Amino acid sequence: MAPYASDDNTTAGEAGDPRAGRRRAARYVVPVAVMGVAAATIGLVPALADSGDPDLPKITAQQLVEKIAKSDVEQLSGTVKISTDLGLPNLGGLESGLLSGAARPDDGGSSADPSAKLTELASGTHTLRIAADGPDRQKLSLLENAAEYSLIRNGTDVWGYDSESNEVYHGTVAESARDEERRPPATPKDFAEEALKAVDDTTSVTVDGTAQVAGRDAYKLLIEPKQSGSTVGAISVAVDAETGLPLKFTLTPASGGAAVVDAGFTRVSFARPPASAFDFTPPRGAKVTEDGDLAGHHAERGERAPKSADGLAGGLGGPDGPKTIGEGWNTVATFDTGGEGLPAAGAGGDLGGFLDSLGDPVSGKFGSGTVFSTRLVNALITDDGTVYVGAVTKDALVKAAGAGK
Structure with a gap:
């Protein structure tokens, strides 16, 4: 992480950094893939702040960024509320299918396919329950009226279950280093780090006071473009004062109005969840679809499975990602x-x-x-x-x- 100049007008440069081109591409990838990333995460989760501004020791922006980088929380559980308002046209649900490119149950797909189901987070307000015990045990449940959709990772097994249709998806997690690098953000910390990749000398990074998030004392990190012409107004990250874990991530547009993304923990605990929370056995009579079957289905229909943010960048314009025009927050990606x-x-x-x-x-x-x-x-x-x-x-x-x- 590059050093920050001052707490009043903090910046970070990319000079001499061989990953500078990748970071410039990340500025494109983060906003363009925000729908898919939000859908794939346990954490793009800005929280609703409790009342009161706790009195915490002073901290600089650099120290707060370092606190995020050093955070090593692996066990947690809680409830998340996420609202996304991208201003997409109302196409009667068609836009979710276009974004996901995923199979639909009525044409041989599965309603439990995560790439289809979790794109619902691309718009509207949703309530999630999450649990994590290290990188190999994670669970996300999307609550929908009387139904529930759960996505569970336990070791190398990944299960998706849609209670409304009684359908099950089963796949495995690739354990290679390359696949790990390509995975989308999976925690609030991951998402905050994605935002910080966009930080350069066209960016102001400051500490913007304190807040309480889900009953936890937190510092507020404010990231703002210095340039005119960007649609990003500001990114605010609430960082747990004790653990350094990002608890809140809010992206507001330069045009004003409601946040584009406003989601977060309304309840959080750092106690280890019980092992049984990650157990899953397909219910009696459930239709089980294996990931390989879905991959074949996509191929038959001439589709490609949705990619992670890094995969998206690599798939547009060649292995090095799309070409870019401009600099800083005004970077524009172009491809043929x-x-x-x-x-x-x-x-x-x-x-x-x-x-x-x-x-x-x-x-x-x-x-x-x-x-x-x-x-x-x-x-x-x-x-x-x-x-x-x-x-x-x-x-x-x-x-x-x-x-x-």
Whole structure:
């Protein structure tokens, strides 16, 4: 972790860091994959703060970042509330299927497939119960009215169970170092570290007072872009004063209004959960689908399983990830889809007109295309099939695309 200059206007540089290019790509990956990452984590979990600001010893931003890095909490359990508001258009549930690319039960898939089920966290408000006992025992349960979905890792076995359909997913965890590096964030600490990868000399990092989160005293770390043009307003991380574990992660947009992501522990305990919490046996009569069966199903339909954040970066624009334009929080990723752009209005039935209704037509040195927007990410798809995407405003995106030509 690079040193920070001061607590009033703290920054970290990447000069001489061979991973600088990877960090610049991370600035693209984090906002673009925020839906999938949120769905895959036990922790993108900003908490709802209790009343009161505890009186804690003074700490600098550098010390607080180091406290996060040194945190070694492996056992915990608790309840998490997560709200996500990306401002996606209401497509009657279609957007979740498009984001996941996952199999659906009605076409041979499984409702217990985690890549399909957990994309529900991409929008709305949800309540989760979580438990962890080291890296090999973890459980996440998504509570849905009278039903419950659970994702359990016990050793090398991974189980998903949807009580509503009585369907079970079973897979195994690859133990190679490469697969471990590619996994998406799995704890609040992981997610905070992903945010900190975006820190460079275009970033202000400060300590923004204290708070109580789920009854725990915490420091608040504030990460803000210095540049104009970014859609990110601020990232706030509440860090447990005793253990250094991030308890709260809130991302607010520069446009104001509700947070894009606001989730967190409403209850947390650092006692070791009982071993029985991670036991699972398929219920009598349940339909069990093996991961290999789902992989074959995806292949038959010409689909690819969803990737982690690192996998996404590597899959767009070659093994080193997408090309980038600009710097800092105004970095824009670009890659070629290898085909033509969106169908024109009237082409392919009503598809062209439907897609046009979701975006705004633009033109510039890059030619012409359509910009699709959320509250955090803007994406430009040109008529020749080139994509430009980043956590930047529409104007900044169009300008970057012109500069890239």
